[in-house]
Amino acid sequence: MNRRNPLLPYLLITPTLLFVAMFTIFPLLSSIITSFYKQRLNIPKFREPVWDGLGNYRELLSDEVFRQVISNTGIYVLILVPLCVAAAFLLALMLHAGGGEGSTAVLNRRSRNLRRVGKRMNGFYRTAFFYPTVIPMVSAATIWMFFFTPDYGLFNRFLLFLGYRGAQNWAGNPDLALAAVLITAFWKSAGYYMIFYLAGLQNLPKQVFEAAVIDGAGPLRLLVSITIPLLKRTTLFVTTIAFIGTFQSVDHVFVLTGGGPSDRSSLLLYHLWQVRFDQLNVGEASAITVILVLLLLFFTVSNFIFNERGER
């Protein structure tokens, strides 16, 4: 009875392995293969796959729309990710300073009540920045569609108040559509990345700060020489998940702009959906899948290498 079946561990991992193989490993290989075939479901001649070598990739490279999409995605990712990471860091820093050491030192002397108020305020701020994370991206997009409305939309009212006099039709203007998509995603995700910085800040060794303060370091010096370097790993981690999340999440494009006007706000994953389910071009969609997977792998693997190097 106490001799266990040597096959037992294999049996235990079989279900997970089976479904991972079926929906991650197999599709990976199959999209590489089908990307070399021409298959278009709306053209009778190409309903069945025909060998085409690198044809799909060649077509993509010379396709104006695909170039537009790549440029949109590049701009979108390269602005959104640093913006989110920076905002997440600043928000976490302010929350930490408001509820952490800084304020208790002040509020301690005043009264206990004030300190309790400070704690409660902090809870409120954290909720206010984090709550967009838990609402569906499509709801966020519907809410912002309303928020962006020309004339009486609250967003335009607010900009008007700040002195903005430009175009107001954010989702419909070719020059603003990508910005509309970007602003919505920023609002939705900055608070999510903030909690990683909050956790990181809470785990920083307090003695280091106390020692530095005794040595006469000011707040800016503390920030630049201690806080930021000690949070390097958090930054690396947050940057990676922000990159992956940004490529993955395109739900708001469906609601806000539908990729338009004239593909000016289309993102890679959205375009992939269009090519496959609007244009029914299976071959080209597979080629885009391969490109998307390579991009994602590039980010995760380079993060892994960075991390390993940091360990030593």
Add this chain to the structure above:
Amino acid sequence: MPRRIPRIQKAAGFRFSPVYLLYAVMTILALLWLSPVVWSLVASLRPLNDPFYSGHIWFGKSLAVESYLKAFRLAPFGRYYVNTVMQVVLILGVQLVFSSLAAFAFARYRFRGDRVLFMLILTQMMIPTSALLVPNFQTIRWLGIYNTILAIAIPFWGSAFGTFLLRQAFLAVPSDLGDAAEIDGCSWYQMLFYMYLPSAMPSVTAFAISSISWHWNDFLWPLIVTQSDKVRPITAGLVRFTQLGEIGAQWALLSAATMIVTLPLLLMFLKFQKRFIEGYLHSGIK
């Protein structure tokens, strides 16, 4: 404590501490962050015959729930809810069973090829399933389950993230304890149920929360593999609702529909905030 660090005390002695300025800035930012949802919530309570371009952009002539009633009449949001709950339960339930089995095997036993097999499962964490929607759609077609809730759920049954998280938690159980239980005639499933799983409850909760909120909010995959209201989840239902011809720019109605979709999870979050944030902190490993 304050005695030990005189410098901080001195800095803190200012009448107008920078902390108050900080609070002012944070309050403004927090209100900005809250405004889209608050505005939408207020708008959803505006009477339908009181458009926004006429009059105040916040409140209408009176408050009304007619938008909610009309939204429920125009689209089967009740059905969408049931579908979403079924989808989430079908995903999480299977994930928990499969992941704890696999995690138990990887944490408890050494076997030929265990490292390679573990790495193979972990590839899923590097390549999100949403990038593979084209070939996975083909698989769903091939399985003949297009337009079912099963089709929405099945790609997520094997969870590398769940396996990884539970394995970490299971590794904390000393293997001597398991050996002793084995000698006493304890079978592997008793060991898993009575020793490993109870000690891993925090990880199970964290995983459950991140899985629930991820799949509750998922849109693209359900959109692709469903086509009828019978199986459509709330996210896809909402997007369809926004595209209904008779709606146009009736913001009160659209806002009501959005709130119907948004509020349940949001209220849950407000109630169990700590748990949620912990769950999301774990989900970052993904």
